[in-house]
Amino acid sequence: MVERPRGTRDFGVKEMAERLALERGLDSVANCHGYNRVQTPIFERLDLFTAKSGPEVVNQLYAFKDRSNRDLTLRPELTAPVMRMVADSMRANAKPLRLSYFGQCFRYEESKKGRYREFYQYGIEHIGASGPLVEAEVIALAIRMMQATGLQDWTVRIGHVGVLRRILEQAGIDDWGDSEDFVGDAMRLLDKGDYSGFWDMFQDNIAMDISDDWMDLLANFVGASGKIQREGDPIETAREMFQGDAEWLKIWRDILDDFEATIRAVGALAPTPPKLEIDFTISRGLDYYTGMVFEFHVPSLGGESQVLGGGSYRLMHLFDQPDLDPCCGFGLGFDRVLLAMENENVSIQKQERGQIAVIPLKDVHAQVLPIVGGLRDKGHKVHLEVRDRGLKRAMRWANGMGVDLVMIIGERDIESGNIEIKRLADGFTAQSNLDLESIDEVISNLLHLG
RNA sequence: GCUGUGGUGGUGUAGCGGUUAGCACGAUAGGUUGUGGUCCUGUCAGCCCGGGUUCAAGUCCCGGCCACGGCCCCA
Numbered sequence: 203m204v205e206r207p208r209g210t211r212d213f214g215v216k217e218m219a220e221r222l223a224l225e226r227g228l229d230s231v232a233n234c235h236g237y238n239r240v241q242t243p244i245f246e247r248l249d250l251f252t253a254k255s256g257p258e259v260v261n262q263l264y265a266f267k268d269r270s271n272r273d274l275t276l277r278p279e280l281t282a283p284v285m286r287m288v289a290d291s292m293r294a295n296a297k298p299l300r301l302s303y304f305g306q307c308f309r310y311e312e313s314k315k316g317r318y319r320e321f322y323q324y325g326i327e328h329i330g331a332s333g334p335l336v337e338a339e340v341i342a343l344a345i346r347m348m349q350a351t352g353l354q355d356w357t358v359r360i361g362h363v364g365v366l367r368r369i370l371e372q373a374g375i376d377d378w379g380d381s382e383d384f385v386g387d388a389m390r391l392l393d394k395g396d397y398s399g400f401w402d403m404f405q406d407n408i409a410m411d412i413s414d415d416w417m418d419l420l421a422n423f424v425g426a427s428g429k430i431q432r433e434g435d436p437i438e439t440a441r442e443m444f445q446g447d448a449e450w451l452k453i454w455r456d457i458l459d460d461f462e463a464t465i466r467a468v469g470a471l472a473p474t475p476p477k478l479e480i481d482f483t484i485s486r487g488l489d490y491y492t493g494m495v496f497e498f499h500v501p502s503l504g505g506e507s508q509v510l511g512g513g514s515y516r517l518m519h520l521f522d523q524p525d526l527d528p529c530c531g532f533g534l535g536f537d538r539v540l541l542a543m544e545n546e547n548v549s550i551q552k553q554e555r556g557q558i559a560v561i562p563l564k565d566v567h568a569q570v571l572p573i574v575g576g577l578r579d580k581g582h583k584v585h586l587e588v589r590d591r592g593l594k595r596a597m598r599w600a601n602g603m604g605v606d607l608v609m610i611i612g613e614r615d616i617e618s619g620n621i622e623i624k625r626l627a628d629g630f631t632a633q634s635n636l637d638l639e640s641i642d643e644v645i646s647n648l649l650h651l652g
Numbered sequence: 653g654c655u656g657u658g659g660u661g662g663u664g665u666a667g668c669g670g671u672u673a674g675c676a677c678g679a680u681a682g683g684u685u686g687u688g689g690u691c692c693u694g695u696c697a698g699c700c701c702g703g704g705u706u707c708a709a710g711u712c713c714c715g716g717c718c719a720c721g722g723c724c725c726c727a
Contacts, residue, residue, distance in 0.1 A: 208717085208719095251727075309727095311725080314720070314721075315719090488727060489727085505723090593685095593687055593688095594687070595688095596687085597688035597689090598689080602689090608688080615686095624687070629687095629688085
């Protein structure tokens with residue numbers, strides 16, 4: 203027996219039905235917001251991802267060389283490929299572009315529940331426009347998608363890396379050294395919620411001329427960010443927090459005004475999520491985010507609770523299209539959403555059309571097969587008994603398949619031109635002429651009146 | 653990368669040094685020839701892999717693989 207590679211999964215019929223239903227559900231929400239699906243290759247040139255995320259990502263990639271010694275890799279994410287495609291072949295399209303995508307991605311890392319080496323991501327990108335309305339549209343779409351899953355227990359956290367970065371830079375953190383990325387370190391620590399690590403960083407560098415005033419402001423700011431018990435409106439708190447020269451203050455207030463406008467517009471565009479936090483310590487650990495960032499969490503998932511994340515970013519400049527920056531988008535962890543739906547026992551299965559089993563007795567295929575084909579043409583779900591076995595067995599099979607109706611056709615029926623169609627749920631049997639139209643009508647009646 | 657737990661037919665499980673490795677569900681064939689779900693009978697099918705200890709190993713030990721969990725990480 204050959205085993206499945208580690209971190210991969212098979213999806214059986216039942217599981218696939220759930221997955222398809224979710225995919226379609228998400229598609230339908232995306233469509234309502236003006237988004238359309240695109241698809242990119244499952245492998246790409248390696249440098250697409252090293253350009254985006256740095257050379258060290260190779261360690262987590264399924265990278266390989268092809269026969270011409272080209273460096274390729276299975277895609278670890280979908281944003282960069284979509285950006286690449288836009289720069290490649292969608293330059294003439296009217297902007298902004300609203301694109302959605304779905305597919306598997308690959309990362310070479312330890313697999314566990316909610317974290318696989320082959321995983322599925324659904325995402326959207328809004329390209330070629332920016333501002334509070336764009337961001338609000340994107341967040342609103344994310345909220346509606348989560349709502350469409352039927353999940354009850356989830357949290358939206360919205361932050362702004364521009365705000366965070368500006369505060370840290372104003373505090374003079376970037377003056378501490380030239381080789382080290384103190385701002386980045388500080389952001390990561392805050393993002394992790396490692397406040398003691400954050401403050402240790404200050405203690406260690408106390409000689410670096412950070413004024414007591416700034417220390418107090420930072421303490422205040424972190425406190426206002428939602429992770430620590432806070433009072434009042436975090437945006438308002440941030441707005442009034444700093445004094446400074448007029449020019450800097452204006453920029454600061456403009457950013458916060460825009461951010462506030464985004465939040466307001468989200469409230470107008472989308473239903474209120476179960477829980478919403480404004481939190482300026484979110485940084486998502488990615489360098490290319492430049493403005494608003496957000497994450498959706500499902501607490502019941504435990505350690506791997508983030509199911510959706512995104513924000514405003516600059517990547518198009520990597521493809522010589524800087525005028526399209528910043529863009530805004532998010533990725534949704536398809537597998538994790540499914541896990542959460544399983545946990546909460548919700549489902550977006552739409553009602554299946556009734557299924558019909560057709561059981562030919564003896565050799566009547568010449569007469570039966572055209573009817574089977576005809577019924578399928580009309581959209582019925584038809585299971586044909588392909589084995590030559592006794593009627594009793596065939597009935598058991600039909601029952602086991604879970605079909606709604608059974609149609610038995612033998613020589614007797616061919617001769618009389620009259621057949622019986624039985625509804626398994628209650629045993630009710632209806633007569634029909636042996637012609638497609640008549641059968642179609644009887645079947646429809648039986649299914650609807652069931 | 654570190655660490656914890658576990659792996660018995662397709663599924664769920666019992667057995668914890670010597671058993672024909674038990675049970676249930678399942679699949680399949682019958683219970684006499686054109687009507688299912690119940691019932692009865694037969695059949696199919698299992699100790700994750702490799703070493704070691706022992707007269708004897710699903711059962712104990714070591715390694716690997718896989719799964720699940722806790723840290724780390726998560727472009």
